[in-house]
Amino acid sequence: MAASRIVHLALKVDDLDYATKFYEQVFGFKQIKTEHKRQHTSRHLTDGHIDFTLVQYDNEDHEEALLSGPGPRLHHYGVSVDDQDEIAEKIRALGGEILSPPGSGALKFRAPDGTIAEIVKEGRYSIE
Incomplete structure (x- = not known):
């Protein structure tokens, strides 16, 4: 069995373009793709090792947006x-x-401590 590893982090943001500019200019992250589904836009960035996704919901009241709390x-x-x-x-x-x-x-799951996470098959967040 392969070792489990963190392959993805998702940040909920208010301004997708400003957040993108910040992470590109401060840390040198590169954009992989941008997609819209389930009432949010996801912009996938990478540092070459991990899928770092900025998420902006169409509406803060959307059920998935509220999983982790407001803002x-x-x-x-x-x-x-x-x-x-x-x-x-x-x-x-x-x-x-x-x-x-x-x-x-x-x-997606909620851990007993309240944290939201997801389990994925290897390769889902390929950065290539």
Whole structure:
């Protein structure tokens, strides 16, 4: 079994273009892609090692926007795993709550401490 590792961080931002400019100019992050789905725009950046995504919701009242709380903040992190079903069962057994429907490519969950994260198959956040 491959070791799990953090492969993705998502920040909820108020101004996507300003946040993009900040992370590009301050840290040298490079844009990979921008997409709109589920009532938010995601701009994927990378430092060459991790998918660092800036997320701006169409409406702050959207259910997914509220998962982590109101306003700009760390929204969630993603961990690559070999077997999502097996890990989802472990999450439930240890008091976590699965938030995404079964079969989701990125299976979001709330850890017992309240943190939002997701488990993904290796390669979902390829930076190439």
